[in-house]
Amino acid sequence: MTESNPQVLNEAVLEELEASVQGDRAFIVDLIETYLADGASHMVDVVAAMTAGDASALVRPAHTLKSSSATVGAERLAAMARRLEAAGRSGVIEAGLGDEAARLDVAWDEAADALRGWIRRGEDT
């Protein structure tokens, strides 16, 4: 869990969030579902911008993805989105971004699985 490779899901973030809303788990579950629905559409926008090599179109969806991912503790995805946002802001999308898009897709799936897993584990207890 270094700066260069943060965890897929930092559960402590979700637990703090839950505590901050007086342990209202149903709210956190709704929040994760909203994140998964909106995040999927941000992913589409990010990947489209990267494929098109459109730096300026990359900034906002990457920013929103970064910000919401950090809120729910999806730290690896948040870190990747942060790099993409910075790349978009610099105006230059590097040649290697095709690989980056593929890695991002993997990170999204991992984060989504981890979040769903967290919800399921809560339901079991």
Next chain:
Amino acid sequence: MKGGRIVLVVDDSRVNRLVLARQLSGMGVEVMEAENGREALDVLRDHTVAIDTVLLDVVMPELDGYETLAAMKADDAIRHIPVIMVSGVEELESVIRCIELGATDYLPKPINPRILAARLNASLIAKQLRDLELEHIEQQRLLTTTIERQRLELSRFLSPQIASLISSPDGELMLAGHRRLITVAFCDLRGFTTFAEQADPEELFGVLGEYHRMMGDAIVEHGGTLEHFAGDGVMIFFNDPVTQDDHVERAVRMAVAMRERFAPIAAGWRKRGYELGFGVGIAVGYATLGRIGFEGRYDYGAIGNVVILASRLSSQAGANQILLSQRAVGMVEDLVEVESIGDLEIKGLSRPVSASNVVGAANR
């Protein structure tokens, strides 16, 4: 935190808005949401909602945080609403620019609920103080308007000198009572009682109105202080509350002007069958002046022998006579032409009083 306060959350991430809204309602704050700066400005400019603090994200589509803040600061109606910037650490440069532009505070993402509560509370208190201040300014303005209106009303009911005395800083001292040399003029109409018995009320008020208007003009022109009207009787004094070195002369010139203007009015009345004559008594002497009366109804008045003497001279005056006390004659003899009418027995005074009628006044 005080309830009933409204916070506007501006963030393009629905997830972030949900979290903030939930945490804020847990603090007893009412939450409104906007997805971008343009929506936020629409809410802020809507007169039916009063936002107390804005939590503003920096990076947003449509209108970003910096542009939204700039638009708020350029709009007099909403520039005073506190704005707390919400942003990630990598946006610190933008946050600094926002604070330079007038944002009140900054919350780093991810948001710590305790820091959120503390900063929001500080902002809401500041807003509340500011609202109180505005309310106070508004009350002050209403009070000033009321005082101005009262002053205007007072000047309608009282003579202008007394109205301005009441609103002047040394007014209280003057109202409390003081002694001063004054000239008192009493005017009334001969034949008024008979007329009042015979005339219709409409006719009576018409005649009195005409008479009072003429008298009022002459009083104001000569700077007299009107003490009271009582039917046809009018009492005016000079040299108080405004001091006048030529107070006797003013009183005499005013009486002469009244007598001249009375003639055509009386001629009109005569055609309608009313025989009314005008008489004046003028005396000079020391009197006690100030607030006279009782709680609920005070007048500014003068008390003293000079008042009684002027009143009695007025009663003794025939139609078109202006009777001066001896002392008054002594003070204006170079300016007016008088004829002595000898000694008058005056009720309430042990010795007879010598009086003179004003025949004419020298032009100034």
